[in-house]
């Protein structure tokens with residue numbers, strides 16, 4: 066699908082005559098807002114983040130901006146391709162206050178001693194379907210995942226047993242190559258990831274035979290996960306360290322589990338309560354009845370009192386969903402509807418006609434007959 070590129074000024078939300086500082090601060094705002102780590106549930110965040118980076122790349126460069134103003138996207142000379150996150154951060158590192166390398170300095174955390182970051186592997190995302198019973202009580206699930214783990218023979222370094230890691234000759238072990246670029250804002254030192262060592266600062270003399278120097282291997286494993294009671298659709302649980310191991314050493318990413326709640330055939334969830342619609346016959350409403358209704362723990366007997374009006378709500382205490390934060394348990398609410406026959410035989414008609422004029426069958430609503438919404442309101446107060 067071809068996408069139409071948005072106007073760079075629009076992307077950053079600035080005026081056509083905006084000056085350097087305004088551009089810079091607009092971009093900084095966008096980058097913080099759309100940072101993928103801050104928006105794990107929004108798959109469009111990364112694209113917006115990259116779009117903002119591209120707009121900034123052009124508008125922050127006097128020549129490129131002038132060409133873009135004259136010729137639009139054709140003349141801007143923008144990289145046009147989706148840059149990778151690492152490059153964006155190292156390119157504009159000074160904006161994020163990270164001294165030219167990475168974003169963790171800015172977002173706090175992650176930076177190891179001596180300024181080098183501990184490399185973290187990518188996160189694994191899975192969806193997990195749960196039925197209402199599992200949601201109500203919590204459950205232990207065993208999930209089969211394929212993930213990268215550290216290569217055993219080389220302990221995740223990628224180097225063949227016994228061979229040394231050498232300091233990268235290209236970057237002298239810093240992991241970055243720097244160049245000075247001229248921008249509207251003056252000279253800027255632009256740092257980018259060293260192409261030789263991919264930012265690791267070290268290169269391997271001889272690759273490990275097993276992983277071919279990657280330092281990791283794909284591995285299938287079954288991970289038990291304890292799902293607490295009371296989770297809801299789209300909630301995300303995370304298991305730290307159960308994601309992918311990064312190439313050539315570091316710490317593994319996380320396993321992110323997104324909950325998908327499967328609808329129940331009869332029972333409907335409303336917060337921690339469970340709603341159930343029960344139709345009763347006109348006779349049961351008038352004379353009373355004993356019924357069985359489904360709950361998440363199986364069938365339960367309920368009593369319908371004689372003279373029950375349609376819309377009455379019965380409450381089964383503690384038959385709802387356990388609260389996620391441990392604040393007790395919800396109830397099951399049974400909403401009683403009275404079934405009115407759609408067709409009647411001539412014999413039935415005769416009986417009903419006889420009752421039509423009877424005083425007991427004439428409505429006499431008193432102050433005890435509350436409307437449905439009032440009843441519901443009462444329950445949720």
Ligand SMILES: [Zn+2]
Pocket residue numbers: 233234235236237238239240241259260261262263264265266267
């Ligand atoms: Zn290097």
Ligand SMILES: [Zn+2]
Pocket residue numbers: 216217218219220221222223224273274275276277278279280281
């Ligand atoms: Zn290996």
